[in-house]
Amino acid sequence: MSRIKKECDIIDPGKVYSGFEALSVQELSEYESTAFHFTHISTGLELFHLHNNDRENLFAFVFRTPPDDDTGVAHILEHSVLCGSERFPVKDPFVLLLKGSLHTFLNAFTFPDKTVYPASSMVEKDFYxxxxxYGDAVFFPLLKREVLMQEGQHLEYRRPGEQDGRFERVGVVYNEMKGALASAETLVGTWSFRSLFPDTPYGFESGGNPLKIPDLTYKGLSSFFHKYYHPSNCRIFIYGNIPTKKHLLFLQENLLSSFNRQQISSEIPLQPRWTEPRTIIKTFPVGKEESPAGKSSIVLNWLIGTATDPLKMLSMEVLNEILLGNAGSPLRQALIKSGLGEDISPASGLDTELKEMVFSVGLRGTDPYQQQAIEFKILDTLKDVAETGFEKELLDPALQRIEFRHREIRRGGSPYALQLLWSSLRGWLHNTTPEVTLEFERWLKVLKNRIDEDKNYLVDLLIKNFLENPHRSTIVIKPDPEQSERGQRKEESLLKQVEANLSVEEKQGLIADNRKLLDYQNTPDGLEELNKVPMLNIQDLPAEVEIIPTSRVDFGGDVGCYFHDLSTRRIVYLDLVFATHGLEKQDSLLLPLLSRALCGCGLAGIPYGEVARTLALYSGGFTAGLDAGSVVGREEVREQIIFRLKTLKGKLIPALKTVKDLLLGADFSDLDRLKDILLNQRNALKVSMILGSR
Structure with a gap:
């Protein structure tokens, strides 16, 4: 979609606009955008705007917030700043915005090195x-003591007001992290990178360790806020069609004019390199009656190098895709066929969200005694791959899938701009310009040329970063039937110790503090305060509703095809929908397995690995899912199975042929493959149930 430059778009590097100096202006054609990069003269705040024709405008306030302990101060502060600010002194403006806004996204995130506050809307008034x-919340929060008690933790009697009762510790983040760190998948995900960074802020639990959260004081929370939540440590990312100059003026007049520059040290140091690998063992609770057999995860992790080098990052993405990207990938296939575990650990893959990249691979559904065998299988497979090199049948699908992934306008329930925000922060947060890690097509050309010129380029990268890299950790996450009871006893003991050390006056003070908290929570916001939170009026809404272009071609009978002509960057999305409501109940129960098997099995005479590589070569993905819903205007429930294919326009025909072959001739005779699919499905369901229970 072409952009017509208006006078309000014209910005010259070196000139000042509403207190912001323009650092650079760059056309990013791959995103159909113009990138404007500014610094706020008075504070040093940096702003990056991807200006384009997209009506879904997004902003994000971003702060580097490296932790120096396990108290979860960054996480608790993320919650706390959204509990009232100077201009909007209500207890939960976030909830009010959820009710009175047409936002398309509204959230906040704590990462191991940053805290991000993004929101988006398709209505300009709503966007501002x-x-x-959000801006008043992050720069001028009230940070009441009651908020730390509510969002962090506090002690209270189980029978309020009774000093002879029993203490308990409660709090939003405290309870959240108790649940999170009792999950095997959470432990695997966090220790996959934490184990590699023991000498940096990445070695701490940024979300907060429940044993350490009580150590956070109000002074500590306030000090962390004043240290990091300042425009001099802030980056603002903006995306969409609202003119850049309008953003600059709004920010200067409404949020930034009262601040001066501060010297803030928030840079993340590099991890000193090891000379030999290390092993980390962690446990998670299971029921005392449960057998711990087959419930462990074992994952190998490598520290690769900085994520600010776009060529190396893209090269590592290609290596990751070759090794693990599909069912036919050599490392994935070797681990699944080894029988050493049930399936690949979800932590497996390349992590580019930290200052330095991490590559992880391992198995879940295994046992601790398999550690040496799993390490040997992974390292031995990598040696075999290095010796045989990367044939065209492995390299081409990997390059194709990486190109597809970067080209695709991915949403997944959130704005596409959010993906661009994460890409820009990889470099921008670590002292390069945001464009460096946003650009893709330029670096893909460089990579392809490098591979053409040096056939051993990727093999040498594999050898250097995996086989000859001693900065490697093995994490063993195993079940402990005694952990829950032991942890409960320890918590009770600590609470009794705290209670025993309190004087009568201190106990009375604690009761008084809890009464203040209850009064704070139970006192409704005043009408005057509520009216300060901006809401949309009917005249703020667009007069016309966006119409998605739709046409239909009938193929006879009840079969037809709906076409939607939209801008998709030459990607074709195809849904094949089959009604299933006529099936018997026992047959319907097999549909989840059938849907996965049709997308993951082989064909007669063609093993599933080869079919997976063909799909990777010709498509960006072939998946299936079940759907059920009511029909508008009828008392009828419609059940269906939907197969989804996405592919570049030029590869539609071979992609469709492969899908047709699978739907009409999938080979289910490979029982080992069906077992792998079933175990993967079971484990995914178990994880989703655990996450859904929080």
Whole structure:
């Protein structure tokens, strides 16, 4: 979609606009955008705007917030700043925005090295309402003591007001992290990178360790805020069609004019390199009656190098895709066929969200005694791959899938701009410009040329970063039937110790503090305060509803095809829908397995690995899912199975042929493959149930 430059778009590098100096202006054609990069003269705040024709405008306030302990101060502060600010002194403006806004996204995130506050809307007035409320929250929060008690933790008697009762510790983040760190998958995900960074802020639990959260004081929370939540440590990312100059003026007039520059040290140091690998063992609770057999995860992790080098990062993405990207990938296939575990650990893959990249691979559904065998299988497979090199049948699908992934406008329930935000922060947060890690097509050409010129380029990269890299950790996450009871006893003991050390006056003070908290929570916001939170009026809404272009071609009978002509960067999305409501109940129960098997099995005479590589070569993905819903205007429930294919326009025909072959001739005779699919499905369901229970 072409962009017509208006006078309000014209910005010259070196000139000042509403207190912001323009650092650079660059056309990013792959995103159909113009990138404007600014610094706020008075504070040093940096702003990056991807200006384009997209009506879904997004902003994000971003702060580097490296932790120096396990108290979860960054996480608790993320919760706390959204509990009232100077201009909007209500207890939960976030909830009010959820009710009175047409936002398309509204959230906040704590990462191991940063805290991010993004929001988006397709209505300009709403966008600025969100921006001023979020901006006031991060720069001018009230940070009441009651908020730390509520969002962090506090002690209270189980029978309120009774000093002879029993203490308990409660709090939003405290309870959240108790649940999170009792999950095997969470432990695997966090220790996969934490184990590699013991000498940096990445070695701490940024979300907070429940044993350490009580150590956070109000002074500590306030000090962390004043240290990091300042425009001099802030980056603002903006995306969409609202003119750049309008953003600059709004921010200067509403949020930034009262600040001066501060010297803030928030840079993440590099991890000193090891000379030999290490092993980390962690446990998670299971029921005392449960057998611990087959419930462990064992994962190998490598520290690769900085994520700010776009060529190396892209090269490692290609290596990751070759090794693990599909069912036919050599490392994935070797681990699954080894029988050493049930399936690949979800932590497996390349992590580019930290200052330095991490590559992880391992198995779940295994046992601790398999550690040496799993390490040997992974390292031995990598040696075999290095010796045989990367044939065209492995390299071409990997390059194709990486190109597809970067080209695709991915949403997944959130704005596409959010993906661009994460890409820009990889470099921008670590002292390069945001464009460096946003650009893709330029670096893909460089990579392809490098591979053509040096056939051993990727093999040498594999050898250097995996086989000859001693900065490697093995994490063993195993079940402990005694852990829950032991942890409960320890918590009770600590609470009794705290209670025993309190004087009568201190106990009375604790009761008084809890009464203040209850009064704070139970006292409704005043009408005057509520009216300060901006809401949309009917006149703020667009007069016309966007119409998605739709046409239909009938193929006879009840079969037809709906076409939607939209801008998709030459990607074709195809849904094949089959009604299933006529099936018997026992047959319907097999549909989840059938849907996965049809997308993951082989064909007659062609093993599933080869079919997976063919799909990777010609498509960006072939998946299936079940759907059920009511029909508008009828008392009828419609059940269906939907197969989804996405592919580049030029590869539609071979992609469709492969899908047709699978739907009409999938080979289910490979029982080992069906077992792998079933175990993967079972484990995914178990994880989703655990996450859904929080």
């Amino acid at each position: 309402n969100l921006m001023v409320v």
